[in-house]
Amino acid sequence: MxxxxxxxxxxxKEIVGKAAKSGIIxxxxxxxxxxxxxxxxPKGKAAMLDKGFYEKVFYNCNLCKACEFGSSNLCDAFQKxxxxxxxxxxxxxxxxxxxxxxxxxxxxxxxIEN
Amino acid sequence: MNKNELVCYNTDxxxxxGKAKKVVFPRNVEEVRKIVNNNNNNEGIVIRGSGSNIVxxxxxxxxxVVDMKKMNKISFENGNVYAEPGTTIKELNEKLxxxxxxxxxxxxxxxxxGMVAMxxxxxxxxxxxxxxxxxxxxxxxxxxxxxxxxRADLSDVCGMEGITGIITKVKLNVIPIKERSFSFFQTEDLxxxxxIARRLKLENEIVMLKFYSKSVSKLLGFPEKYHVIVxxxxxxxxxxxxxxxxxxxIIEKDYLYLHSxxxxxxEDPQLFFDKLKDFVAFLDRLKxxxxxxLDLGIIYPFxxxxxxxxxxxxxxxxxxxxxxxxxxxxxxxxxxxxxxxxRIIQRIKLRHDPFGKLNKGNVIDINKTDIKKGxxxxxxxxxxxxxxxxxxxxxIEIREKITDYEDTFKxxxxxxxxxxxxxxxxxxxKGIVKKEFVDEKIERVGDVVLDDNLSRKSGKISEDDxxxxxxxxxxxxxxxxxxxxxxxxxDKKNED
Numbered sequence: 001m002x003x004x005x006x007x008x009x010x011x012x013k014e015i016v017g018k019a020a021k022s023g024i025i026x027x028x029x030x031x032x033x034x035x036x037x038x039x040x041x042p043k044g045k046a047a048m049l050d051k052g053f054y055e056k057v058f059y060n061c062n063l064c065k066a067c068e069f070g071s072s073n074l075c076d077a078f079q080k081x082x083x084x085x086x087x088x089x090x091x092x093x094x095x096x097x098x099x100x101x102x103x104x105x106x107x108x109x110x111x112i113e114n
Numbered sequence: 115m116n117k118n119e120l121v122c123y124n125t126d127x128x129x130x131x132g133k134a135k136k137v138v139f140p141r142n143v144e145e146v147r148k149i150v151n152n153n154n155n156n157e158g159i160v161i162r163g164s165g166s167n168i169v170x171x172x173x174x175x176x177x178x179v180v181d182m183k184k185m186n187k188i189s190f191e192n193g194n195v196y197a198e199p200g201t202t203i204k205e206l207n208e209k210l211x212x213x214x215x216x217x218x219x220x221x222x223x224x225x226x227x228g229m230v231a232m233x234x235x236x237x238x239x240x241x242x243x244x245x246x247x248x249x250x251x252x253x254x255x256x257x258x259x260x261x262x263x264x265r266a267d268l269s270d271v272c273g274m275e276g277i278t279g280i281i282t283k284v285k286l287n288v289i290p291i292k293e294r295s296f297s298f299f300q301t302e303d304l305x306x307x308x309x310i311a312r313r314l315k316l317e318n319e320i321v322m323l324k325f326y327s328k329s330v331s332k333l334l335g336f337p338e339k340y341h342v343i344v345x346x347x348x349x350x351x352x353x354x355x356x357x358x359x360x361x362x363x364i365i366e367k368d369y370l371y372l373h374s375x376x377x378x379x380x381e382d383p384q385l386f387f388d389k390l391k392d393f394v395a396f397l398d399r400l401k402x403x404x405x406x407x408l409d410l411g412i413i414y415p416f417x418x419x420x421x422x423x424x425x426x427x428x429x430x431x432x433x434x435x436x437x438x439x440x441x442x443x444x445x446x447x448x449x450x451x452x453x454x455x456x457r458i459i460q461r462i463k464l465r466h467d468p469f470g471k472l473n474k475g476n477v478i479d480i481n482k483t484d485i486k487k488g489x490x491x492x493x494x495x496x497x498x499x500x501x502x503x504x505x506x507x508x509x510i511e512i513r514e515k516i517t518d519y520e521d522t523f524k525x526x527x528x529x530x531x532x533x534x535x536x537x538x539x540x541x542x543x544k545g546i547v548k549k550e551f552v553d554e555k556i557e558r559v560g561d562v563v564l565d566d567n568l569s570r571k572s573g574k575i576s577e578d579d580x581x582x583x584x585x586x587x588x589x590x591x592x593x594x595x596x597x598x599x600x601x602x603x604x605d606k607k608n609e610d
Contacts, residue, residue, distance in 0.1 A: 020373040022127050023166025023223040027204065036183040036200070037139075038165065039115065044122030053118035069370050 005087045009052070012077045012084075016049045019072035028066035035060070042067035042074050049077060054084050059092055123179045126165040128446060129378075132173035134160075139184045143252070143260055143282045149180060150280065150471065151258040158474040161276040163228030164202065168380070169444030171232065171275055175474060180280060182227050194249070195286045199227025203236075206286075215288040219244045222366060227281045232442045233273030237366060238345060239410040240321030245272045247287045253279035256467025270462055275442055276473045277459075278466040294321070295351030296361055299342040304398070307342060308391055311408045315387075319347045323408040324365055327394075330403045330416075333371050334364055342408065368405060369416070377403060377416035379424065383436030384412045396430055412439035443477050451478070 019025070026032050026041040038044040039057050048055065058081045065075040085091070101110035115137060123134040135157060140146045153159055158177035165172055172179075186200040188209050195217075197206055203221045210216050219236035221229060228234075229244050230251065236244070245268055252262045253271050255278060263270055271279055299310060307325070314320055322345035332338040343365065344351065353361060364371075369380060385393055390411060397404050397415055400423050406413040417424040438450050451459070459478050463470075470480045575583075 018374070020370050020378070021125070021129070022168075022370070022373070023164040024367065024370060026164065027202075027223045036186070037115075038122040038137075038181065039119040041122070043165070044119075047122050047125055048118065051118075051121050053121060055116055055118055057119060069367065069374070072374055 002087060005084055008080050008084050008087075012049050012080050013052075015073060015077040015080075016046050019046055019074050019077075020069070021046055025067045025069065025072075025074065030064065030066065031060055031062060042078075045078060045081075046074060049081060054081055054088065054090070056085070056090060056092060058082050058085060123162065123165075123174065123181070126162075126170065126172050127168040128170040128173070128444070130170040130173050130445065132160075133176050134174040134179045135176050137179045137181055139181050141184055143254065146180070146254045146280050146282055147258050147260060149178070150254055150256065153178060153471055158470075159280075159472050161227070161231070161280055161473060163199065163225035163231075164223050166223050167228070167232070167441070167444060169438075169441050169446045171228075171442060171444040171473075171476060173445060177474065182225065182280070185227075185282065195288050197226050197284050197286055199225060199230070199281045199284065201226050203229065210288055211291070214291055216291050217247070217286060217288050219247060226284055226286075230272055230281055230284055231274065231276045234442070235410065235440050238321040239323075239407045239412075240345075240347070243273075245269075248272065248284055249287060250285035251281060252283035253281045255279040256469055256471045261466075270466065273442075274459070274462065275444065275477050277463050277476055277478070279472065292347055293349055293354070294358065295346050295349050296353040296358055297344045297346065297351040298353070299344065300337060300339045302339050304340060304391075304394065307340060311342060312387065314342075314344060315409055319350060320409070321345050321347050325406040325408050325413075326368075327398070327404050329401075330368070330372065330405050333375060333403070334368060369414075372403060372416045376418050378419060379417040379421070380414050381417075381427070381431065382412050382414055382439035382441050383431045383434070384410065384439035385434060385436050387411055389434055393430070393434060393436075397427070400426065402427060407439075410439065445475060448478065 021043055023043060025046075026043050029040075029042050032041040039048070039055075040060055045058065045061070048057075058078055061075075061078050063075055063079060065073075067074050097110075098108045101108055104110060105112050120134050120137065123137050124131050138149055140149060150159065158175065159180055160172055160174040160177050161180050161182065162172040163182055182198075183200040185198040186205065187198045188201055188206060189196045190213070195206075195210070202223060202225050203217060203219065204223070206226065207216050207220075218238065218241040219229065219234075220238055221234070221236055224234070230248065233243050233245050235242065241247075248265075248268060250262060250264055251268060251271050252260065254260055260282075261279065271281060299307075301307060311323060311325075314323055322343070324341075324343040324345070326334065326336070326341040326343070328338050328340060331341045343361070351358075372380075383393070387408075390406070390408070390413060393413055394404070394406075397413070402415045402417070402423055404413055404415045415427050417427075438447055443451060456478050460480070463478065463480065474480075
């Protein structure tokens with residue numbers, strides 16, 4: 001494990017440890033209201049981070065900070081979890097395609113201008 | 115779903131950790147029924163709503179988790195509101211807003227199924243338990259039967275914490291939207307609170323009496339004093355409109371403020387109003403932060419992780435014979451039940467879920483002997499069903515035999531015999547004497563004529579008969595008699 005990745009993971013654990021894991025933090029999450037699976041909810045994601053599991057589900061977050069309350073800043077933890085995923089090279093196929101398109105054509109859509 | 119993602123279903127608001135084997139998301143009643151029928155006895159089923167329970171109500175023990183959140187339809191039929199268990203109260207109220215009504219058992223994140231299973235009290239205690247607002251519940255029991263219960267039998271599901279069945283539909287009562295308002299009462303002297311609270315409890319308009327200790331009020335941004343926040347069901351209070359909403363937002367999330375300060379555990383002892391005073395004084399002496407619902411008689415003390423004060427408080431709660439208030443029993447607080455209560459719950463459990471499939475280890479522990487009892491009941495039912503089936507088969511067999519019997523003993527008549535019978539039938543009609551029906555009022559019952567052999571004459575009626583008839587019908591003859599009598603009396607007088 002890289003030092004950078006290790007440090008980020010420690011920061012994440014600190015943030016998640018402080019946060020309330022009650023159902024009320026799911027209340028305003030727009031993604032969870034549509035998907036209705038626990039792994040998409042802030043509470044579920046916090047539980048995963050608490051156990052040290054980093055999955056691609058963290059990409060399914062709007063980073064809107066609706067789940068934040070008081071001194072807890074869960075959204076920062078999710079953003080940092082994405083950093084860890086990038087360092088672990090766990091990327092979505094869409095991201096890979098986007099990067100390829102950028103390299104080839106200069107835009108994310110892969111459209112070549114005449 | 116990934117194996118790592120299953121971790122989300124291992125815990126709930128209590129912080130206890132279990133292990134989920136797999137997660138299923140039913141979308142209608144039939145799917146729920148299939149899940150129950152296909153489940154092995156050893157696996158067990160754990161029903162999950164929003165997972166906000168703080169007593170370990172939905173902790174799986176290597177069992178299947180049934181997540182009800184995808185059953186979230188709301189329908190309006192004949193002026194009634196039907197909601198599926200996965201709908202949250204917030205979603206329900208958002209929809210009801212369109213028809214200018216609301217469901218008064220307020221809770222933000224809890225699902226209806228979860229609240230019904232816990233028979234929980236809403237944010238505003240004045241509206242009572244959720245059971246008072248339900249007309250009908252549809253649920254699938256441990257045998258996989260779909261059952262509908264009305265108001266009389268609601269307690270078979272309501273408040274049983276999911277050990278008797280999986281709720282699939284609830285018929286709710288709603289009220290028109292009301293404007294509410296707050297009033298504050300601040301004091302530094304604890305003794306002032308009790309007479310005022312006692313008086314306010316009697317008011318019908320008051321739906322909430324929230325009580326905050328000095329330390330908690332400071333955390334919430336109020337002055338460092340004891341606070342009693344009174345919520346009116348009308349515009350009687352001083353705080354209305356936008357200010358009301360902002361204060362409501364603070365009160366609803368009070369425990370999150372405390373959680374952010376490290377107070378992550380809380381209890382909910384329910385006491386008699388007279389005992390609240392002593393309990394609060396005890397908490398003040400220990401410097402434990404607390405809040406309370408004075409109308410319900412519940413005080414919520416908050417504790418940090420590994421807090422030594424918690425043991426002392428728990429001892430005091432036991433000594434004061436407090437009952438569990440809002441949060442139910444779950445896995446954590448089985449000791450608080452009496453033996454009688456346990457026995458009653460056990461009976462209801464075995465009636466609906468004889469194999470102990472649903473929410474194993476929740477509320478009560480069911481021994482192997484109990485499950486055997488349940489199996490025995492189940493076997494008896496199966497046997498009786500078989501007997502009924504056999505009886506039915508027997509009846510069919512007997513009927514078939516009878517028809518055979520009729521067929522076998524049918525007389526096979528020859529042509530000669532048939533002619534003889536026809537002749538005999540024709541001769542019978544000759545023997546019958548024709549009768550002239552004088553009166554039309556002769557009764558006929560089928561082909562039989564009921565004749566009383568009385569001769570009925572037609573023609574002129576004699577004068578004697580007429581007099582007789584008049585005497586009977588009009589008493590006319592009496593008048594004549596009277597006249598005659600009066601005449602005779604006059605004669606007698608003259609003679610005198």
